[in-house]
Amino acid sequence: MASDITLYWGSGSPFAMRAMMSLEEKGLSGYTSKQITFDKNEHKSDEYLKLNPRGQVPTFKHGDVIVNESLAICLYLERTFKGQGTTLIPDEAGQQALVLQRAVESDNIQSKAFVNMVYYFFTTKAEDRDEALLEEKAKAVREELQIWEGYLAKQGDGSYIAGKDFTLADITLFPFLATLVRMGLRLEGRFPHLASYHEKLKERPSVKASWPPHWKGTTGPGWLNVV
Amino acid sequence: MASNITLYFGPGGGPSMRVQVCLEEKGLSGYNGKLLNTEKNEHKSEEVLKINPRGQFPAMKHGDVAVNDSLAACLYLENAFKNQGTKLLPDNPAQQALVFQRMFEADNISTKAFDGIVWYKIRTKPEYQDEAHLAKKRKDLVEELGFWEGHLAKAEGPYLTGRDFTLADVSFFPMLAILVRLQLPLKERFPRLDSYYMQVKERSSIKSSWPPEWDAKPAPDLLKDV
Numbered sequence: 001m002a003s004d005i006t007l008y009w010g011s012g013s014p015f016a017m018r019a020m021m022s023l024e025e026k027g028l029s030g031y032t033s034k035q036i037t038f039d040k041n042e043h044k045s046d047e048y049l050k051l052n053p054r055g056q057v058p059t060f061k062h063g064d065v066i067v068n069e070s071l072a073i074c075l076y077l078e079r080t081f082k083g084q085g086t087t088l089i090p091d092e093a094g095q096q097a098l099v100l101q102r103a104v105e106s107d108n109i110q111s112k113a114f115v116n117m118v119y120y121f122f123t124t125k126a127e128d129r130d131e132a133l134l135e136e137k138a139k140a141v142r143e144e145l146q147i148w149e150g151y152l153a154k155q156g157d158g159s160y161i162a163g164k165d166f167t168l169a170d171i172t173l174f175p176f177l178a179t180l181v182r183m184g185l186r187l188e189g190r191f192p193h194l195a196s197y198h199e200k201l202k203e204r205p206s207v208k209a210s211w212p213p214h215w216k217g218t219t220g221p222g223w224l225n226v227v
Numbered sequence: 228m229a230s231n232i233t234l235y236f237g238p239g240g241g242p243s244m245r246v247q248v249c250l251e252e253k254g255l256s257g258y259n260g261k262l263l264n265t266e267k268n269e270h271k272s273e274e275v276l277k278i279n280p281r282g283q284f285p286a287m288k289h290g291d292v293a294v295n296d297s298l299a300a301c302l303y304l305e306n307a308f309k310n311q312g313t314k315l316l317p318d319n320p321a322q323q324a325l326v327f328q329r330m331f332e333a334d335n336i337s338t339k340a341f342d343g344i345v346w347y348k349i350r351t352k353p354e355y356q357d358e359a360h361l362a363k364k365r366k367d368l369v370e371e372l373g374f375w376e377g378h379l380a381k382a383e384g385p386y387l388t389g390r391d392f393t394l395a396d397v398s399f400f401p402m403l404a405i406l407v408r409l410q411l412p413l414k415e416r417f418p419r420l421d422s423y424y425m426q427v428k429e430r431s432s433i434k435s436s437w438p439p440e441w442d443a444k445p446a447p448d449l450l451k452d453v
Binding site for chain 2: 062063076147
């Protein structure tokens, strides 16, 4: 039941967004929502570290069950609440394989766009940023996005990332895409399928319910204009 | 059926080993396995690209279905062959949650060991290597191993999640094995990890998936100073 579920999350964390989207899609909107503020170091409190020794978000609790890896949370929810809400992992073998493949494959976006690029902006002062290095990183991001653009193009206009239905693969992809766009990535022109996919999913109820509060009414840093 | 499954893999990769172990555990030892040579660019060959357009290992095909990311492949295999071989995912929801958690959490090991230390050492000329940077990365890896030592301490049995060998071990063990291969000293600081390693490496699926070059070539000492 939703009331037995607590989710600790941070505004702007794509991993937290995945967990929130899954909860919404499985009809569990009534979960207890606990926002963690990084500025106040709440993620390093003794109480929080007992739940998540890594001091990261999200942290998910369902009764005595605690799960912290975002994809593990999504898989757990899909299995435990199989009969309700949206079917996030299809039963048919070929479809299931594609959904699982794309879901895990999104790690590539994490490493190339977030770890290799966004993190560089966070940790390097503007005056110390190397133009040539940035372009190298931007190129890697462009190439990675081109792969996902290709996947969408192959599925056909108006489709989701793994076919005609919304699945777990969209839950793992969309938060990354939305965060990159927030940080200045421009999709129009070069990535038309990703652009319309982004526009479409932004309006989905589970996405709206999971939208980072501090994004509302503000613009993000233009760091990824360079991509 | 095993004969419908093709797996292309490279030498000594953790992700490839995960899939091989999974295939063995599910009673699919008869799969078509092909060890390819990355040095000869075989990972970019037509036959691999047909299955994995990224030209990476592992590349797995079951009939018409391709699944290349190791954890996706393992989840797929456990489900497609649910009724045969070892049960790698328990039915009990709480137990299942723990298996999923540890399965994905294991990737922290490759991030901290490889992205943090190994690739840096291999790709940066010694005269440009920053010792302070490496020291921090070693500390991060030690902290990471501390988490896993703790997980084993809490486990109510010999495996990561307790009594049974599960997808958590399929995901984690190959990563640990690579650390040992790279000469990371486990025994003194991480006695539980050390005995887990010694015990699990005797499991027949692990023995069948052991990279041949680990027995043939001397071990690089990239993590000896951790």
